[in-house]
Amino acid sequence: MKKMLIVFSFLAFVYACGNQSSSNASTGSETTSPATTENGNPSYDPERGAGKFTNVEVKPELDKAMAEAGLKVYDVKCGSCHKLTDEKLVGPGWKGVTTRHKPEWIMNFVTNVDEMLDKDPKAMAQLEICLVRMPNQNLTDDDARHVYEFMRKNDGVK
Amino acid sequence: MNSSKRMLTILLAAAALQWMSCKPKGASNAAAGGSAEKAYVAPGKYDEFYNFVSGGFSGQMSVYGLPSGRLFRVIPVFSVDPEKGWGYSEESKPMLMTSNGFVPWDDLHHISFSQTNGEIDGRWTFGNANNTPRVARIDNTTFRTAEIIELPNSAGNHSSPFITENSEYLVAGTRFSVPIGDNTDVPISSYKENFKGTISFISIAKEGDMDIAFQLLLPGVNFDLSRAGKGPSHGWFFFSCYNSEQANTLLEVNASQRDKDFILAVNWKKAEEYLKAGKGIKQKVRYAHNKWDEKTHTAKHEIRTEVTVLDPAILKDICYFIPCPKSPHGCDTDPTGEYIVGSGKLAAVIPVFSFTKIQKAIADKKYDGEFGGIPVINEAALHGEVQKPGLGPLHTEFDGNGNAYTSFFVSSEIVKWNVKDLKVLDRVPTYYSIGHLSIPGGDTRKPWGKYVVAYNKITKDRYLPTGPELTQSAQIFDISGDKMQLILDFPTIGEPHYAGSMPASLIKGKSVKIYKIDENKHPYVAKGEKESKVVREGNKIHVYMTSIRSHFAPDNIEGIKLGDEVYFHVTNLEQDWDVPHGFAVKGALNAELLIMPGETSTLKWVPEKTGVYPFYCTDFCSALHQEMQGYIRVSPAGSNVPLTFSLGKQGADAAEKPASK
Numbered sequence: 001m002k003k004m005l006i007v008f009s010f011l012a013f014v015y016a017c018g019n020q021s022s023s024n025a026s027t028g029s030e031t032t033s034p035a036t037t038e039n040g041n042p043s044y045d046p047e048r049g050a051g052k053f054t055n056v057e058v059k060p061e062l063d064k065a066m067a068e069a070g071l072k073v074y075d076v077k078c079g080s081c082h083k084l085t086d087e088k089l090v091g092p093g094w095k096g097v098t099t100r101h102k103p104e105w106i107m108n109f110v111t112n113v114d115e116m117l118d119k120d121p122k123a124m125a126q127l128e129i130c131l132v133r134m135p136n137q138n139l140t141d142d143d144a145r146h147v148y149e150f151m152r153k154n155d156g157v158k
Numbered sequence: 159m160n161s162s163k164r165m166l167t168i169l170l171a172a173a174a175l176q177w178m179s180c181k182p183k184g185a186s187n188a189a190a191g192g193s194a195e196k197a198y199v200a201p202g203k204y205d206e207f208y209n210f211v212s213g214g215f216s217g218q219m220s221v222y223g224l225p226s227g228r229l230f231r232v233i234p235v236f237s238v239d240p241e242k243g244w245g246y247s248e249e250s251k252p253m254l255m256t257s258n259g260f261v262p263w264d265d266l267h268h269i270s271f272s273q274t275n276g277e278i279d280g281r282w283t284f285g286n287a288n289n290t291p292r293v294a295r296i297d298n299t300t301f302r303t304a305e306i307i308e309l310p311n312s313a314g315n316h317s318s319p320f321i322t323e324n325s326e327y328l329v330a331g332t333r334f335s336v337p338i339g340d341n342t343d344v345p346i347s348s349y350k351e352n353f354k355g356t357i358s359f360i361s362i363a364k365e366g367d368m369d370i371a372f373q374l375l376l377p378g379v380n381f382d383l384s385r386a387g388k389g390p391s392h393g394w395f396f397f398s399c400y401n402s403e404q405a406n407t408l409l410e411v412n413a414s415q416r417d418k419d420f421i422l423a424v425n426w427k428k429a430e431e432y433l434k435a436g437k438g439i440k441q442k443v444r445y446a447h448n449k450w451d452e453k454t455h456t457a458k459h460e461i462r463t464e465v466t467v468l469d470p471a472i473l474k475d476i477c478y479f480i481p482c483p484k485s486p487h488g489c490d491t492d493p494t495g496e497y498i499v500g501s502g503k504l505a506a507v508i509p510v511f512s513f514t515k516i517q518k519a520i521a522d523k524k525y526d527g528e529f530g531g532i533p534v535i536n537e538a539a540l541h542g543e544v545q546k547p548g549l550g551p552l553h554t555e556f557d558g559n560g561n562a563y564t565s566f567f568v569s570s571e572i573v574k575w576n577v578k579d580l581k582v583l584d585r586v587p588t589y590y591s592i593g594h595l596s597i598p599g600g601d602t603r604k605p606w607g608k609y610v611v612a613y614n615k616i617t618k619d620r621y622l623p624t625g626p627e628l629t630q631s632a633q634i635f636d637i638s639g640d641k642m643q644l645i646l647d648f649p650t651i652g653e654p655h656y657a658g659s660m661p662a663s664l665i666k667g668k669s670v671k672i673y674k675i676d677e678n679k680h681p682y683v684a685k686g687e688k689e690s691k692v693v694r695e696g697n698k699i700h701v702y703m704t705s706i707r708s709h710f711a712p713d714n715i716e717g718i719k720l721g722d723e724v725y726f727h728v729t730n731l732e733q734d735w736d737v738p739h740g741f742a743v744k745g746a747l748n749a750e751l752l753i754m755p756g757e758t759s760t761l762k763w764v765p766e767k768t769g770v771y772p773f774y775c776t777d778f779c780s781a782l783h784q785e786m787q788g789y790i791r792v793s794p795a796g797s798n799v800p801l802t803f804s805l806g807k808q809g810a811d812a813a814e815k816p817a818s819k
Contacts, residue, residue: 076675076686080706080731089806090707090782113734132707132780138672138733 046122050115051108056145058103062157063149069142070150077137078147084154090132098148098155106151107144110137196636197646199226204666207598207659209611210269210283210296211632216652217264219285221301224598224609224659225634227648235294235303236264236287244303246749248725248760249680250450252459256290256308257444265289267655268319268383272362276323276388276603280664282366284319284328291315292446293330295366298665304450307368310443310465311338311356317384319360323392323603327371327426330358331381331397338375339441349406353378356467357397359426367449372433374424374476375469377530378404380413381422383488383553388495388603391513393427396498398482398489402529414504418481420529421489421500423516429468429476437473438466453679455757471531478520479534482509488553492562492577493603497541499562499577501551508551508564510580512541544580547573552593553656555600557607557637563600565592565612572612572635574642586642588633590616597637598659606661610635610642613654621649630654671735673756680758682727687711692803699724701803705739705753706731707780709805710773713788717801720768720794726751729758740776743790750776765792 048054074082081090097106101122109116109123113136116123127133139147199205205223213220217237221230238245238254245254245262254260264287272281282304283296291312297304309315314333321328335353337344344352354375361371380401387394402419405412432438441464448459470477484502491498498511519525519538526536550568557563562577570591574584594613598606612633621629629649635642675685684690684702690711693700699722704711710728718724728741732755742750746763753759765771775786793799 075688077731077733080687080704080709080711090709132782135707135732135737136734138674 044119046120047102047105049105049108049112049120049123051104051112052141053104053107053111053144056103056107056148058148058152062153064153066146066149067153068150070146070148070153073139073143073147074150077139077143081132081134088130091130091134092126094151094154096155098151098157103148106148107141109134110139110147111141111144193636193643193645196643197225197227197634199223199228204662206662207606207609208662208665209596209657209659210271211613211650211657212266212269212285212655213651214267214630214653214655215265217266217287218652219266219269219283219296220651220654222632222648222650223662224611225645227632227634227646229648229651231301232651233296233301233303235285235296236261236266236292236306238262240749241752243750243752243759246761247751248762249454249456249758252457253303253306253448253450255448255459256292256446257310257461258290261290264292266294266652267316269656269658270319270321270328271602271658271660272325272366273321273323273602274325276392278599278602278604278658278660278664279325280660280668281325282362283658284321286315286318286330288315288333291318291330291332293319293328293360293368295362295368297366299668299670300452301669302450304366305368306446306448307360307370308445308447309358309370310445311354311373311441311467312358314380317357317381317397320384320386320395322386322395322426323388325362327386328360328362328368329384329386329395329397330360331384332356333380333382335378335380346406349378350404353404353406355379355381355399357381357424358465359429368447370445370465372429372438372466372468374429375467375471376422376477377471377532379420379530382486385489385491385498385601387513388491388493391491391495391498393425394513395424395426396489396491397422397424398486398500400485400487414485418483419485419502420479420534421482421486421498421511422532423478423480423535425476429470429473432468432473432476433466438468441465441467452673453677455673455678455680455759474533475520477532478516479529479532480511480516480539481526481534481537482511483507488551488564490554490556490562490601492556493558493605495603497577499554499564501554501564503550503552503567505551506546506549508544508547508554508575510541510543510577511539515539515541542580544575544582547575547582548585553595555595555597555610556605557597557600557610558605559607561607563595563597563610563637563642565595567591567593567615572610572642574637584641586635586644588612588614589620589631589647590614590618594654594656596657596659598661601658606659608636608638609645609659610637611657611659613650613657615653617649620647632657671755672733673754675729675731675733675756678729678756678758680727680729682725682760683758684711684727684729686731687805690803690805692717692801694801697722699801701726703728703741704731705729705741705775705786707737708775708782708786710741710775710786710788711805712803713805714807715788715803716791716793717799718765718790718792719797719799720765720792722765722792724763724765724790726761726763726773727758728753728761730755732756737779738777739779739786741773742776743773744771752777768792768794 083093086093086095207224209222234244270284291309295305316333317331319328335355382398384397401413482500484505487503488501548566548569633647730753
């Protein structure tokens with residue numbers, strides 16, 4: 001009888017406090033596949049990814065200063081896991097990355113890693129291969145742009 | 159999913175109905191029925207208050223959430239901490255240096271928070287070392303010890319580190335009076351002639367730096383606890399003291415002879431004037447000052463050699479003794495700053511002194527002689543006494559609504575009483591033998607009178623037994639209503655003495671998440687794998703190593719010889735919150751490292767046998783954490799194995815191209 005009481009009181013306890021957490025859980029699942037984004041755009045754009053970058057201007061020729069700055073960021077924050085060839089180390093090699101993804105996608109991915117790994121189909125597919133969640137290396141917006149320019153240089157843009 | 163959820167809901171609703179029909183019975187069920195939800199913080203939700211609790215003989219400080227009682231962190235302060243590498247890494251060792259050398263374990267009793275205008279401002283938390291007298295400052299953005307200052311001319315730094323309302327000073331009063339000066343080799347029985355107490359006033363600079371502004375030289379007694387004045391009494395400090403018998407043996411009996419001991423009132427503004435006027439005497443002493451540098455991730459230890467001493471027996475209007483019954487312990491000022499509560503631990507009343515009356519008595523020179531050259535104010539300072547409050551009053555906190563809460567060790571209870579009319583309003587038992595108690599902001603001008611937490615010395619039958627040594631405990635009472643209501647108890651680390659709580663909003667938004675790798679100025683940092691290397695300087699080997707999920711660079715090292723001292727300087731390249739890496743090498747006599755994102759930390763290793771030693775990451779970091787490892791080869795002295803290091807090269811390939819830079 002006493003044991004029953006404990007079980008019941010525990011359940012009641014869970015119930016009493018359950019409303020809030022279950023509603024949270026359902027909001028969480030709603031946001032994973034919204035029909036429209038907050039600013040009213042149509043559904044999730046897998047080419048762009050999730051994050052603040054919606055339109056990155058890229059000139060046809062290489063911005064050498066930006067690429068140079070990007071190399072510095074690469075050496076400190078990226079080079080441990082990404083080779084410049086197509087060889088996979090911890091993460092995929094960078095050769096050809098700018099031909100596989102749009103600049104917005106790359107810059108969103110490197111600055112908004114966790115959300116992208118949780119909902120972007122291409123990022124999720126890559127995680128299944130690598131099995132190590134890419135660390136959020138706290139790149140600034142400029143860092144991200146510079147790294148992207150360095151990736152272009154690595155892909156042969158002059 | 160929806161239908162199963164509905165089923166569950168129905169079941170739970172039925173359970174709730176069942177539950178409501180059974181009322182819990184008996185005192186031991188008090189926390190289980192009706193009030194437990196007050197302490198419930200749902201998974202993923204934050205607590206309302208941070209609770210910083212002294213670890214007592216553990217020497218550390220622990221951080222809990224209120225009202226949940228969940229333990230978030232143990233901040234290593236005065237003791238080495240294997241969990242965090244505190245006192246083991248080369249960088250943190252200097253923090254535990256004293257004028258006596260490296261002290262690995264001390265006793266932390268009291269907590270103070272920095273204040274502005276008498277309110278907690280959230281910048282720093284302070285703690286005292288009781289045994290080898292020191293005061294530590296904890297940075298509330300990193301929850302790490304940022305600075306430790308030692309106190310010369312001190313023994314048993316108990317009445318510390320209490321703080322003034324604009325963080326002008328922290329005080330540090332001696333529990334043990336000792337011989338001070340050039341000749342300290344005197345008979346113990348010469349206590350009355352040769353033993354002195356001191357109170358240090360530690361100034362706090364804008365950035366937090368602590369310095370001993372001056373010391374007061376006082377008669378040989380035991381200073382116990384203390385509080386600064388507030389509002390109208392700002393500029394004053396109050397200390398309880400016992401052993402006015404000046405006994406040097408069997409204090410249990412010999413220091414309990416007199417009916418009254420003292421509260422010492424200190425006019426520190428006056429002391430400042432004398433200091434400015436050059437009335438202080440400079441004394442040659444030795445004490446340590448240790449400071450952590452956030453940019454080099456390294457502590458610096460220095461010895462300071464001078465302190466200025468003021469003698470209140472000569473400079474008459476700094477100090478006054480106020481008689482207080484029976485070995486007073488707690489000495490607490492209320493939020494208005496008018497009332498000073500003395501708690502004679504052997505007394506059956508709680509005397510309350512009035513600041514206004516103290517001032518009047520001083521103005522009228524209503525003294526009953528002197529003690530050790532310091533005037534003793536007569537009964538005129540008393541506001542009144544709480545009659546029959548309980549047995550063994552220790553400490554008092556305030557709720558900001560005119561009420562005081564006093565802990566009673568002997569009768570094991572908290573008693574709520576009204577400060578003005580001194581009437582007892584409520585009492586609750588604690589389990590068992592309460593020492594300190596704490597209300598969020600309960601020692602300041604602005605308490606958040608929502609909870610009082612009891613810190614108990616004895617738990618006996620409260621928890622599952624764990625052999626002869628049992629946990630101490632904290633108990634949270636809701637005090638928002640007229641009656642105190644027990645809502646939760648939880649075990650604590652070490653022995654909690656004083657604790658402080660503040661609204662989480664004061665600090666949670668300022669919490670540091672990572673150390674920026676760009677700002678890392680450690681002399682042996684490797685900013686990126688490109689900078690990883692191994693350098694020989696005589697018999698010292700410096701390994702500039704990096705770690706990132708999930709490998710070290712380099713991870714193969716050869717060319718170490720017996721007789722070499724190896725320094726692994728490991729830089730964690732991660733720039734993401736909550737991704738520390740660990741480092742351990744087999745046979746190291748100096749434990750392991752734990753390295754925060756962007757930080758560099760050093761493990762010293764002196765191999766004593768030849769062979770190949772593995773090293774690995776000790777903090778689970780990713781799915782490939784078990785792969786985060788490496789080898790270091792140790793050859794005989796005089797061997798000609800060249801110094802090489804590499805990452806990712808296999809066998810012969812690595813041997814052909816030694817990656818020496």
